[in-house]
Amino acid sequence: MLPWVALGLLLPVGIVMLLQWRQFLVGMDQSVRMERLTINAWAPLLASAGLLGLLWDQQRPMHGQAALAVGTGAMVFAVLVGGILLTTDRHDRPWNHFQGSWLVPIAWPVGGILMLLVASAGRVSHVVGLVAFAMGLVLIWLNLMPQRDEEPEPAPSRGDGSLVVTFLAALVLAACARLSPVEWLVPVGVVLSLLSLGVLVLLARHKNVLSAIQAGGWFAVLLPCLGLGLLGQDMLSRIIRADLPGAPPRFEYTSSLLEPGLVLLVTIMVLVCQERWPSFWRAPASLALLVAGLLGYGILMARAVG
Numbered sequence: 001m002l003p004w005v006a007l008g009l010l011l012p013v014g015i016v017m018l019l020q021w022r023q024f025l026v027g028m029d030q031s032v033r034m035e036r037l038t039i040n041a042w043a044p045l046l047a048s049a050g051l052l053g054l055l056w057d058q059q060r061p062m063h064g065q066a067a068l069a070v071g072t073g074a075m076v077f078a079v080l081v082g083g084i085l086l087t088t089d090r091h092d093r094p095w096n097h098f099q100g101s102w103l104v105p106i107a108w109p110v111g112g113i114l115m116l117l118v119a120s121a122g123r124v125s126h127v128v129g130l131v132a133f134a135m136g137l138v139l140i141w142l143n144l145m146p147q148r149d150e151e152p153e154p155a156p157s158r159g160d161g162s163l164v165v166t167f168l169a170a171l172v173l174a175a176c177a178r179l180s181p182v183e184w185l186v187p188v189g190v191v192l193s194l195l196s197l198g199v200l201v202l203l204a205r206h207k208n209v210l211s212a213i214q215a216g217g218w219f220a221v222l223l224p225c226l227g228l229g230l231l232g233q234d235m236l237s238r239i240i241r242a243d244l245p246g247a248p249p250r251f252e253y254t255s256s257l258l259e260p261g262l263v264l265l266v267t268i269m270v271l272v273c274q275e276r277w278p279s280f281w282r283a284p285a286s287l288a289l290l291v292a293g294l295l296g297y298g299i300l301m302a303r304a305v306g
Helices: 002-027 032-055 065-087 093-101 107-121 126-144 160-179 182-206 209-242 254-273 279-305
Strands: none
Touching: 002 032, 002 160, 002 182, 032 065, 032 126, 032 160, 032 182, 032 209, 065 182, 065 209, 065 254, 065 279, 107 126, 107 209, 107 254, 126 209, 160 182, 182 209, 182 279, 209 254, 254 279
């Protein structure tokens, strides 16, 4: 009975989460610090929460729904960037800011390269997941650190309560994803992916496209780090409980990270090069990103149900 209740609550809880997220974006204060925290921390974590629910208590790490959850971030990021490039002009004000004062964080391509290295190994120790989790926590900590040019902590705004409710709804969403029937993985995965995309689209609508791209990039990098970390900690707890002799079990099927790593690197390349390319390349590059994101997601979904 409980799995079907969780399945029925999945979409309503996700809608509540998006509505509260929108309320927060409308009512948040306009300080530089809060804007940076929203882009670099709150939005990526919020977009990751539901997908992380698919990773709890997995008996076959990096296989099935685990591979789908870990790799979805890069695919959503590609679809987001492709859609933004296709529907905006590079001479718009946010793109001028992008070209002038903002650079792609080095953590983004490093994350893509690390995914390719793990994928090429085929199987890795659970320690790799624990190290990835530590890297994700360090990135979040660095994004939360106050910058030198920021003003003192602002007074609470009317949007702070909405942010708390948003994250509570995200936790309930993760629990619903965890408890939903496995045979309904396809609709559950699609709903969670659309909710993650919705978080970023709302950020683009109420702030600007650059903010959504920044948040999407961090989402694509932090989701594999946190996801592999949860899988590694789960495997470590099973090793401790079972007191297994000999070599500990390993992550199998890590080759499923190949497509997300490639898509992430291609998306970053398009972002970096789009201002240098002739304008007639903009539409084909945007469509290529959309196709790559959707096709990559389809491959992940096919493996998850196969």
